Amino acid sequence: MADIKKLEDLVTQVRRDILRQVHKVNSGHPGGSLGCAEFFVALYQEIMDRKEGFDMDGLGEDLFFLSNGHISPVFYSVLARSGYFPVEELNTFRLLDSRLQGHPTTHEGLPGVRIASGSLGQGVSVALGAAEAKKLNGCGHKVYVLMGDGELQEGQNWEAIMYAAANKVDNVIVTVDLNGQQIDGSTDDVLALGSMRAKFEAFGWEVLDIEKGNHMQSVISGLEKAKTLSGKGKPVCVLMHTVMGNGVDFMMHTHAWHGKAPNDEQLATGLAQNAETLGDY
Amino acid sequence: MKTYENTGSKDTRSGFGAGLEELGKSNENVVALCADLTGSLKMDAFKANHPERFFQVGIAEANMMGLAAGMTIGGKIPFTGTFANFSTGRVYDQIRQSIAYSGKNVKICASHAGLTLGEDGATHQILEDMGLMKMLPGMTVINTCDYNQTKAATIAIAKHNGPVYLRFGRPKVANFTPADQNFEIGKAVQLQEGNDVTIVATGHLVWEALEAAKELNDQGISADVINIHTIKPLDAAAIIRSVKKTGCIVTAEEHNFLGGLGESVSRELALTHPTPQEFVATNDTFGESGTPAQLMEKYGLNAAAIASAAKKVISRK
Numbered sequence: 093m094a095d096i097k098k099l100e101d102l103v104t105q106v107r108r109d110i111l112r113q114v115h116k117v118n119s120g121h122p123g124g125s126l127g128c129a130e131f132f133v134a135l136y137q138e139i140m141d142r143k144e145g146f147d148m149d150g151l152g153e154d155l156f157f158l159s160n161g162h163i164s165p166v167f168y169s170v171l172a173r174s175g176y177f178p179v180e181e182l183n184t185f186r187l188l189d190s191r192l193q194g195h196p197t198t199h200e201g202l203p204g205v206r207i208a209s210g211s212l213g214q215g216v217s218v219a220l221g222a223a224e225a226k227k228l229n230g231c232g233h234k235v236y237v238l239m240g241d242g243e244l245q246e247g248q249n250w251e252a253i254m255y256a257a258a259n260k261v262d263n264v265i266v267t268v269d270l271n272g273q274q275i276d277g278s279t280d281d282v283l284a285l286g287s288m289r290a291k292f293e294a295f296g297w298e299v300l301d302i303e304k305g306n307h308m309q310s311v312i313s314g315l316e317k318a319k320t321l322s323g324k325g326k327p328v329c330v331l332m333h334t335v336m337g338n339g340v341d342f343m344m345h346t347h348a349w350h351g352k353a354p355n356d357e358q359l360a361t362g363l364a365q366n367a368e369t370l371g372d373y
Numbered sequence: 374m375k376t377y378e379n380t381g382s383k384d385t386r387s388g389f390g391a392g393l394e395e396l397g398k399s400n401e402n403v404v405a406l407c408a409d410l411t412g413s414l415k416m417d418a419f420k421a422n423h424p425e426r427f428f429q430v431g432i433a434e435a436n437m438m439g440l441a442a443g444m445t446i447g448g449k450i451p452f453t454g455t456f457a458n459f460s461t462g463r464v465y466d467q468i469r470q471s472i473a474y475s476g477k478n479v480k481i482c483a484s485h486a487g488l489t490l491g492e493d494g495a496t497h498q499i500l501e502d503m504g505l506m507k508m509l510p511g512m513t514v515i516n517t518c519d520y521n522q523t524k525a526a527t528i529a530i531a532k533h534n535g536p537v538y539l540r541f542g543r544p545k546v547a548n549f550t551p552a553d554q555n556f557e558i559g560k561a562v563q564l565q566e567g568n569d570v571t572i573v574a575t576g577h578l579v580w581e582a583l584e585a586a587k588e589l590n591d592q593g594i595s596a597d598v599i600n601i602h603t604i605k606p607l608d609a610a611a612i613i614r615s616v617k618k619t620g621c622i623v624t625a626e627e628h629n630f631l632g633g634l635g636e637s638v639s640r641e642l643a644l645t646h647p648t649p650q651e652f653v654a655t656n657d658t659f660g661e662s663g664t665p666a667q668l669m670e671k672y673g674l675n676a677a678a679i680a681s682a683a684k685k686v687i688s689r690k
Contacts (some may be wrong), residue, residue: 149447157443164466198475206446208475211466218471221443221451224428228404248467251436258431290432 094138099308101369102137102173104128107339108372109169111362114353120186120194123349124240125166127271127306127334131238132170134311139319140216141233145242146176146203154220154233157207159215160240160269161195162351172373176204179373213246215239216266220256223264234322237266242274245283250295256327257296265318265328266371267307271336273347288331298326305334340365374590375565377583383520385541385577386484390415391520392527393452393482397423400450400531406441407454408434413543414454414484420688428571434459438467438479445477450531453479457486457540458499461506472536473509480530486516487627488655488672489665504540508607513558514604516540516626516634518579519606520548522602525556533558540576542627542660544665547580550600557614559603561611567595571615574625575601575634578653581669582625584676589683596683604634609641611628616648621686623651625679627669627673630654649689651682 098292106129136142141203158167165185172179177191184190191202194227195210207218215237223235243249254347268288276282285291292299298321302314322328336350337343340362344355354362396403397419398619405419406428430437434455441451452462460483461468472479483502490498507514513535517523523541530537564579565586567683574582579600586596597615601608616622622642624635635652642648655672669675 151447155446207442207477208470211470214435214439214467214471217439217467218443218446221437222446223443224440225444225447225449228426228449231447248435248439251431251433252439255430255433255436255440259428339438 096308099133099137102133103308104366105368105370106133106166106169106173107366108363108368110165111340111354111359112372113165113168113182115305115359116183117186118353120165120353121162121342121351122337122353123273123347124160124235124269124271126164126340126343127336127338128163128166128238128269129339130306130308130311131332132269134308135236136170136174136314138312139315140236141186148206150206151229151231152233154236155206156236157215157219157222158196158209158238160212160238160243161209164196167196171204173370177202182373212240212243213248216249216252219266220252220261220332221265223261226263234319234367235264237264239266239268240299241268241270241272241285241288242279242282244285246266252299253292253295260325261327262323262325265322265330267330267332269334270331271334273336273350275347275350277347285347292329296326297329299329299331302330302332305332306338377564379547379549381548382545383548384543384545385517385520385523386407386413386543387543388486388517388520388523389482389527389539390418392524394418394422395528396531397426400567402448402450403452403531404428404444404449405452405454406430406437408432408437408459410455414482416454429625434464435467438464439471441473441479442475442477445479451479451483454482454484456497457483457502458497459633461502462499465505468541469509473512476511477536478534480491480537482527482539484541486540486541487577488660488668488674489542489544489627491543491665491668492662494662495659500655500660501632502540502628503604503628503634505533507632507637511535512605513537515558515602515604516576516604518600519546519550521552521554522550522556525554526602529558531555542577546577549580559606559608561608562600562602563611564600565596565598568618568666569594569596569599569621570687571597571612571619572625572683573601573612573622573634573638575604576627578625578627578674578679580677581674581676585679585683588676594683594687601634604637607637607641612638612644616642616646620690621649623653623679623682623686625653627674628654629657631657649686651686653679653682
């Protein structure tokens with residue numbers, strides 16, 4: 093049984109890490125990062141079966157791929173706080189010579205990252221390849237992906253979604269961050285996505301919803317359910333309903349903080365709403 | 374003058390298919406992906422003999438490149454197969470981010486490159502692919518000249534850790550390099566020794582360069598002929614050594630002069646040994662429908678064009 097309080101404390105600390113990273117360099121993407129804090133903490137602390145340390149091939153463990161690489165602040169925070177690299181390194185986010193590039197990359201050798209992402213729509217394909225390799229290697233572990241909802245406007249995703257069902261890649265679990273926002277506005281205004289459930293089901297996927305994507309127990313239960321649905325001949329899609337900017341009141345329910353850093357005063361407000369739990373880096 | 378015998382014309386893509394099938398037997402980590410062109414790429418034998426390691430992805434090249442990148446995570450060595458056009462321009466960003474920047478061990482195998490694709494016309498005749506690929510940091514770019522060399526290169530690139538673009542073609546062309554050759558990435562092959570002009574050729578133009586050298590020899594001109602199968606990394610030492618002897622150079626390729634072999638050679642010469650150069654290449658143009666021979670004639674990519682360029686560059690010494 094998960095220690096929810098402990099996980100929620102970690103989420104609070106991750107929110108602080110996100111705000112402090114983007115504030116320091118006056119750039120980065122806090123909105124989507126904050127909305128996915130519960131997901132990342134649940135995934136790395138409760139859901140995935142991970143080995144100690146990091147090796148690229150990841151045999152004998154679950155793998156994770158971040159397709160919407162711009163939410164790197166939450167990825168870096170949770171990787172650091174899950175032991176992949178020192179939390180102090182979060183201080184180098186987006187700085188010259190840092191391993192913590194604006195968007196995640198393997199190029200600088202940061203432990204925990206297995207593919208570069210940032211140019212959208214590529215993560216599902218990569219994850220399917222890794223999932224196929226797991227099957228060839230007789231490795232029964234799973235491959236997880238997180239992608240944005242706006243990202244589903246990229247056509248490559250639908251090539252991948254079609255491939256996965258046709259080839260019964262049932263060891264992959266794709267979570268879509270349904271926050272309804274993208275840079276230019278709401279997804280409905282920019283290019284309406286329609287029913288994601290109907291689309292994934294029509295393509296032959298098993299689909300489940302996490303209605304409360306910013307509620308720790310709901311996220312854990314949803315991902316546990318997704319696990320039980322996998323391995324049965326169909327790829328699994330989790331539609332995770334989140335609030336962009338969650339946990340910082342003035343950043344919530346708007347696309348305004350997609351790619352904008354808080355100023356000093358806004359940072360102070362955001363941090364005051366998320367008291368230090370595990371210690372700042 | 375050395376003589377080279379055509380042991381029987383064959384298509385370079387069949388060399389790829391034969392090499393891939395050998396790899397299937399010798400290396401269990403080799404996997405193959407194809408975007409609905411299995412027959413055209415001559416991947417049928419690999420598919421038949423190693424079905425569990427053959428992935429038909431459908432007409433979805435972007436997904437194919439991502440799948441290939443992902444398969445390297447777990448130690449597989451993916452070989453993707455489709456036409457050169459769909460192996461490069463169509464999927465440039467997927468290759469750039471998921472393969473090149475991510476440093477993935479993917480072998481991008483591209484058939485039907487250049488004008489010799491023939492009647493299908495310009496939509497399918499890519500003449501920009503080597504330029505696109507050589508601009509990507511870390512990408513090795515190879516353009517083989519005949520069946521035997523393509524087979525040897527296919528086998529060799531499996532041993533190289535890193536992304537590779539392997540370019541070959543559709544038509545049957547002279548097969549003249551040794552069946553048992555040791556293919557060394559980045560190592561030029563000296564085909565003729567000569568003192569008056571250097572001819573550096575790649576791909577289908579290598580045989581044409583040998584034919585041109587014969588014609589020139591009949592006119593009392595001795596050509597140094599080099600087969601550059603690897604465009605990147607370029608064997609600059611071999612080229613410089615040759616031009617120090619001849620004092621002028623012709624580059625020959627089935628590609629736009631912009632972004633091709635000729636430009637890479639020019640850079641090396643400019644840096645260390647400025648030398649008059651003529652370019653046998655397409656002149657910033659798209660192709661069109663026609664037979665391969667008609668197209669190579671019209672666009673100036675045959676032995677006659679190479680010989681003419683050689684005489685011109687000698688006059689500029």
